[in-house]
Amino acid sequence: MMKMRPAHWSLRSKILVVLLLLTTVLSSLSFLFINTLGEMDEVSETITEDNLPELLWLSHWETQLRMKEEYVETGVETEFCCSFLDRYDRFRFDGQQSMQRLHGNPPDSLSSFEARVEELDFMILNNVTGLLEINDTEGAADYIENTYTDRLNMIQTELDEARMDVYESLQTEQSRFGAIISRNVDLLMLVTAFVILGALIVSYKLSRSLTRPVEKMESQLRTIASGRYGHTLEEEGQVELQPLIRSINTMSLQLKRSFDIVYSDKQYREQILDSLPIGIVTSDERTGEVDLNAAAESVIGSSFKAEDLPSLQLEAEGKHRFYEMLGSKDFFLNEKVTFPAVDKDHVYLVSQARLADHDDEVIGKVFYFIDITDTEELEQQVRQTEKLAVIGSLAAGAAHEIRNPLAVVDGFLKLMHQSLPDEEQKNFRLELLLKEVDRINAIIEEMLMLAKPAAPALEERALEPVVEEILPLLKEHEELRKIAFHIDLEPVPLHLDAGQMKQVFHNLIRNSAEAMNGEGTIEVTGEKRKHVYCVKIKDNGPGIPEVDQAYMFDPFATTKENGTGLGLTIAERIMDHHQGRLFLQESSKSGTTFCLEFPLKGVRT
Known part of the structure; x- marks a missing residue:
């Protein structure tokens, strides 16, 4: 029996x-x-289990040593005050x-470096402790400067050398990666070239077995498949192909009509979604696709993809509920979240169905959200206005009731001050009593200003001369003489009441100076923004505790022993009457x- 040669094989057999x-x-x-993956896994294991932990611990010890060096230097300068040893031990233990x-x-x-670092800590916790227990601070300082510092510098040098050795080891392992990849790339290119060359040869031989009409029909079918629906094929002379060509033309025209209907409907629906003020994010679990309408893109970004969500969730964990809820699989309705933005924080009402x-x-x-920032701000302003109105009414009544008997007391005290001899004035502490009466009068004035502040007499002028006028008055106070002021305000014409603005800046600058205990720097800078001129008053004090920030604009809220808690409230009301705004931008240590x-x-506005 004769064997079948390749030349007589069918097209299907050749392809198979x-x-x-x-x-x-x-x-x-x-x-x-x-096999190559095994080698790469071995290199990766060496890097992750040996090199990286060594680098992490060496860097940690170097950082700890630098901080300990600064800490003990500070301890020597301050004569080891303020629980130096306890804080040193706690810092070492926490790190x-x-x-x-x-x-x-x-x-x-x-392990040897760990022992040396522990030995260094032992020198402080044992030797220096012993010297300090016998009140030998000079001996402790001498021990630190001559013995402890030398040992610390030696360990730092050894750590640096060890880190360089680990870097060299890491670079060696990385070079192995490159060699493995290069070898496989060469092999892949060789095989790819072989496959491409073989495919070209086979394709050429197979194409010779196809007729010209079929090749032409295939080319035109590609045109239709690429999206040019409605394109028709020319009928060939081959009778067998004509019914097929007519069927293809009918199909192409029908696809064109269907595609136009679907595309028009899709455009219409997208226009509806993009016209809504609601951000909509749809996630298809089958395909992994995520679609955003225009409102959602303006918040999340048009480049957002489904694979970006895990990293955003990880970054936002515990501090950015918007992305946590976006990645959540639970369904919820009308949850209120805050979204930090460049200009200001926005409040959104989010739901997921x-x-x-x-x-x-x-x-x-489907995750959808709507911006309710303006509504929230309006509600907050209404609540604040109602609260201030009630407090102001109470303050005004109390101030008037106190002022009348206080005027009598003040009159009698001044009469006694004029008529009594100096010796009796000292016995009765008249100077102190008059000073305290003046202080009560000042508090009453603040309460009356809070209750019904005078309407601002607006005039067009720049802000810098107003600030410059109050600086000499502020510097007369003993607690402000060591404060350095930096004023950088643009000559921007504003509608303001100079007297009330002096009150605002006086209150804010006094607060900053008192927070810095009379030493530090206060910067007053200005910049133009869209529709507003923003003035920043910045100090380098210890900051405002987060627990106090929510209530610091409330009347009578103060952390000062002799404060009234009305300074910020009055400043805020004055800014409201100027159609402006006063707020805390940031506060940290x-x-x-x-x-x-x-x-x-x-x-x-």
């Missing part, structure tokens, strides 16, 4: 043989790649526990910044 050969080649290549909790125990290869298909099966979720926003000339 070619596919079998390609499968064999690719399978062989996959075995090589599997060690934090690293062990995050990265585990130090590698065995670094199920996304179902035509069979009512859940295929994903490095300082506090208040912002005053004035409407620019010609822009009345």
Whole structure:
């Protein structure tokens, strides 16, 4: 029996043989790649289990040593006051526990460095402790400067050398990565070239077996498949192909009509969604696709993708509920969240519902939100206004009731001051009594200003001369003489009452100076923004505790022993009467910044 030669094989048989050969080649290549993965895994294990932990612990110890060096230098300068040893021990213990909790125990290869660092701590906790217990602060300082510092510098040098050795080891392992990848790339390029060359040869041989009409029909079908629905094929002379060509033309025209209907409907629905003031994010769990309408893109960003969500959730965990809820699989309705933005924080009302298909099966979720920032601010302003009105009414009544008997007391005290001899005035403490009466009068004036502040006499003028006028008065106070002032305000014309503005800046600057205990720097700077002129008053004090920030504009809220708690409230009301705004921009351990926003000339809010 005669064997069938390749020339007599069918087109299907030839294609199957070619596919079998390609499968064999690719399978062989996959075995090589599997072996390469083992090598790369070995290199990766060396880096992650040896090099990286060593780098982490070496960097941690170097940082700890630098901070300990600064700490003991400060201790020597302050003669080891303020529980120096307890704070040193707590700092050492907290740093060690934090690293062990995050990265585990130090590698065995670094046990010698761990012992040296512990020995260094022992020098403080044992030797220096002994000297301080016998009140030998000079001996302790001498021990630290001559013995402890030398040992610390030696350990720092050894740590630096060890870190360089680890870097060299890490670079060696990384070079192995490069060699493995380069070798496999070369192999892949060789196999790819072989496959491409073989495919070209086979394709050429197979194409010769096809007729010209079929090739032409294939080319035109590609045109239709690429999206040019409605494109028709020219009828060939081959009778067998004409029914097929007519059927293809009918199909192409029908696809064109259907596509136009679907596209028009899609555009209409997208326009509806984009016209809504509600941000809508749909997530299809089957395909992993995420779609955003225009309102959602303006908040989240048009480049947002589903794969970005895990990293955003990780960054936002515990501090940014918007992304936490966006990634949540739970369904909820009308949850209020805050979204930090560049200009200001926005408040959104967010909900999440199920996304179902035509069979009512859940295929994903719909996350939608609406901006209620203006509503929240309006409600807050209404609540604040109502509260101030009630408090102001009470304050006005109390102030009037107190002022009348106080005037009598003040009159009698002044009469006694004029008529009594100096000796009796000292016995009765008249100077102190008159001073305290004046202080009560000042408090009453603040209460009356809170109850019914005078309408501002607005005039157009720049703000810098107003601030410059009150600085000499402020500097006369003993507690403000060591304060350095930096004023940088643009000559922007504003509508303001100079007298009331002096009161605002006086209150804010006095608060900053008292927070810094009379020493530090206060910066007053201004910048134009859209529709407003923003003035920032920044100090380098210890900051305002977060628990006090929510109530600091409330009347009578104060942390000062002799404060009335009305300074910020009055300043805020004055800014309200100027159609402006006073708010706390930021506060941390490095300082506090208040912002005053004035409407620019010609822009009345």
